[in-house]
Amino acid sequence: EHALRREKEHAQVTLASISDGVIRTDSRGRIEFLNPSAEKLIGHKQSQIQGQQLSRFYQVLNVETGEIRPNVVELCLAGRHVVEPTGVSTFARLDGSEVSVRENAAPIFGDDGELLGAVLVITEVTQLHALQQRMTHLATHDPLTGLINRREFEQRLADAIEISTSSHRQFALCYLD
Helix, strand or coil: CHHHHHHHHHHHHHHHHCCCEEEEEECCCEEEEECHHHHHHHCCCHHHHCCCEHHHCCCEEECCCCCECCCHHHHHHHHCCCECCCCCEEEECCCCCEEEEEEEEEEEECCCCCEEEEEEEEEECHHHHHHHHHHHHHHHECCCCCCECHHHHHHHHHHHHHHHHHHCCCCCCCCCC
8 A cells, every 4th residue: 555655656746747738538538637737738727627528628729720620639539549640739828828739649548448538748849839930931031031042932833833734723923133
């Protein structure tokens, strides 16, 4: 009993010290546990939202299209497998601020193979994502004028030619010296 209690304390200390948000749900997607990082990210304490559907408090958008992304925990529970979407998502915090996140969900199985729930890990990547966007912009645009550079112009021209060939769409190119 003492060893079990000590192991539980170690696990709780470990989860509390992780900078990623960790959320555990039951097999129906109801919140069972949030570590402090997840509480800070979502803006709710575990005691406030425990037992409620995760989807009420955590919904992300595709950073490029602005469309709601499927809930990774629901996909994980339905498919009984790890779900790790590619790319970055945007999450609107309770205070209205937005953060960029990467997320993955893994199922939790009992000894008998029964699906007990899922673990969602949320990594905030706001600064990294902003830096990547800045680097991409600098790689494709002239820093002085803000216009696309030659390499980007050639790529866009090649893309337009490919699209016009395959779909019979028309494009116009105007050259000003």
